[in-house]
Amino acid sequence: MSLKTTIGVGLIGTGFMGKCHALAWNAVAATFGEALRPRLVHLADANAELAEAKAAEFGFTKASGDWRALVADPEVDVVSIAAPNPFHAEMACAAFEAGKHVWCEKPMATSREDARAMLEAQRRSGRVAALGYNYIQNPAIRQMEALIQDGVIGTVNHVRLEMDEDFMADPDAPFAFKNGAASGYGALDDFAVHPLSLLWRLAGPVASVMTDQAKPYAAREGRPVETHEIATSLLRLANGASGLLVANRAAWGRKGRIAVQVFGSQGTIAYDQERMNEFQLFTREGDERTLGFRTILTGPVHAPYGAFVPAPGHGLGFNDLKVIEAHELLAAIAGQPARLVSFETGFAIEETVHAMARSHETRAWVDVAAPAGH
Known part of the structure; x- marks a missing residue:
């Protein structure tokens, strides 16, 4: 057969x-x-x-x-x-x-x-089921994750995440589907889920949250805006680290920004999605006179970059990350190890978002529900 x-x-x-x-x-x-x-x-x-x-x-x-x-x-x-x-x-x-x-x-x-x-x-x-969190597939993010797991920056004690775009920044723009309650919460589930998917890979899940949401424009074309364009959340991670997440869909000048800073006891890693083919690394080791952040530019040494381009510095794009995601999905279907956001992890991210929404409503810290099935 x-x-x-x-x-x-x-x-x-x-x-x-x-x-x-x-x-x-x-x-x-x-x-x-x-x-x-x-x-x-x-x-x-x-x-x-x-x-x-x-x-x-x-x-x-x-x-x-x-x-x-x-x-x-x-x-x-x-x-x-x-x-x-x-x-x-x-x-x-x-x-x-x-x-x-x-x-x-x-x-x-x-x-x-x-x-x-x-x-x-x-x-x-x-x-097999997978969710489309393609940013975790970036070779830069994969290398950051490996460095953190190897202890290069020591014990992670704080993570700061921002996601900003400006497609909701114009106060005179017409009312859109994403302004209605049927689309969800707004910046939380439209945006915050992406940096949360990165957080899961780099530092682990969230234990509790304190969140505030904001509407820069209360109405469009005379219709009340039912979603929030801005969300700011304090985080307590399951591993004891603290965190901050800010999501803004009305940030003039920002096009595809997901800024991540991971602070550890021995160094820091920083990344910005608008410069998706590089990240910055600081470690406390070395001559004090030359200590500082250094830029790591992705290349074939950072898998799976080499599947696309044989030369470093040429760069991958958004759609390339989707190709990697499809590759990982096919591996999972074939019964092989795969790097994906499963429905299990996806539901845990959803629980985090809904805890954030409850925190905004109650004006209090809210614990995130334990992952489903655990």
Whole structure:
């Protein structure tokens, strides 16, 4: 009996993240030489004509205006969910019930109950599931994590994280879907989840939080803004370290900033997503006259950079991180070790976000619920 060499892919959604998934599925085999090669089978979008056009553009053989038809397609083995956040839960649960693997964009869902339902559906199915936290795949982040684990900066005692963009900065911009309560909390689950995914890798989970949220603009086009654009949270980590997380969707001049500083007893590591191919390292060892931060520029020595470019300093981009994420997902499906944000970890991140929202409401420190299943 011959082993299966291809895997059928279904993609729900044709927007920014839908195209990112399509690009990743198209590139992963050529980049990494996958033994299990993706076969682009079925694309779905609420607009059937758009689905047809994008299927031809992305390379899918079928198109549909009904995502349920995609989930039911026997040729589809793994479902990429790149639809708006409120639809994640229904789509993921249906995919698991149909026996499919799932690659779902972050956040898991817009409510804790829906996120929990997704986790339970995944557990029942036994299928592989991953969330689209592609920033953890960056070779720079991987190297930072290795240095921290090796004790290069000593015992971590404080972590500071910021995520800033300016797509909500204009007070005269029209009311958008992300201004409505149906989209979630706002900066917390739209933004804060990304730095939280990095925090999990670099310093571990959060034990308790104290959070404040803010609305720089109370209304747009005469409609009340129901979400918060800014969130600031004090953190107590499970390992005893302290932390600070700030997320701002109305930060003029910031385009894709995730700033991370990890302070330890013997040094500091710093990173900024707007300069994603480098990080800074300070260690207290050496001649005092020349001590200072040094910049580490990523290259082939920092896996899996070399799968893309054979020369250091040329740099990877956002879509390359999605290709790495697809590679890790295929490894997990093949039963191999994989570096992914699982639904287990994703739900723990959701619990942290909901604890932050409760803290804002109660104006008090709130403990984060223990990870599901523990």
